[in-house]
Amino acid sequence: MKISIIGCGNMGQAYARSFRKYGLVKATDLLLVVRNEGRAQLLSTLGVVSNELGPAIGESDLVIIAVKPQDFGNVAPALAQIIKPEQVVLSIMAGITMERLQRSLGHVNVVRAMPNSPAQIGMGITAYATATELSMHQTLMVEQLLNSTGRALHLADETMLDAVTALSGSGPAYFFHIVDSMIDTGIKLGLEPHVASALVKQTMLGSYHLLDHSDRTPEELIKAVTSKGGTTEAAFAVLTKDDLSGLLDRAITAATQRAKELSGS
């Protein structure tokens, strides 16, 4: 299999490293298109680096577009000249619809995916939608490649990617914010910063694994650590009164709305 990646920033590089790590593509069959000389040096061990949108891209089975959405307009006209009908184009650009990809590239075989930042360490989750023209073989190829960056979920309805963007695409930032706030409070309460940081990070890690290994729901796990008149109950009195659930709901709904505006859906 041959793959081209257009744009090798955080995500493009994460994809290149994961594909190489799992031996899904040979270095000589991985074309990395960059626009910055410094990056070319850095990536030369991963694949064949090029700084032009040239005809070699037309030799790939899969072309991944991993530039920022605002750069798509600059790369689309050149790609439209190069891409061949049998190739699959996978876009991870937020808010660029399959209809816009197909129209701008003059190409039907497109996949639109929404990964998240833990893909950089192989722990991401990506939801993706495929054009109806894609064959089963092509869909499986895409799913296998996406799985190398974490987990991949196929969506029958592309419009669900707006909710995915809000939930798992932006989700890591919500998590980091909560972690940051808890660490700040620990410091305010007198703990050394490194102690507060270790306590919060390990609590998050351990709680995730407890949830993952347990048959119990999050609600049941909360009940299991909440005793009458105890500390967790005191904390939840505040969280319930100030409606943390409602706040998260409003934040994620606002992100979904913004994703809809950006994608024009």
Ligand SMILES: NC(=O)c1ccc[n+]([C@@H]2O[C@H](COP(=O)([O-])OP(=O)(O)OC[C@H]3O[C@@H](n4cnc5c(N)ncnc54)[C@H](OP(=O)(O)O)[C@@H]3O)[C@@H](O)[C@H]2O)c1
């Ligand atoms: N990061 C995330 O968590 C995340 C999650 C979901 C989706 N996404 C999507 O993934 C895409 C990439 O995000 P990112 O975080 O990886 O951004 P990034 O780090 O800024 O990477 C984009 C890369 O594209 C390069 N580029 C731009 N125009 C180019 C061109 N004409 N030819 C070759 N390379 C070009 C940029 O080069 P320079 O270095 O010269 O600027 C940059 O290295 C975005 O569309 C974003 O919506 C990201």
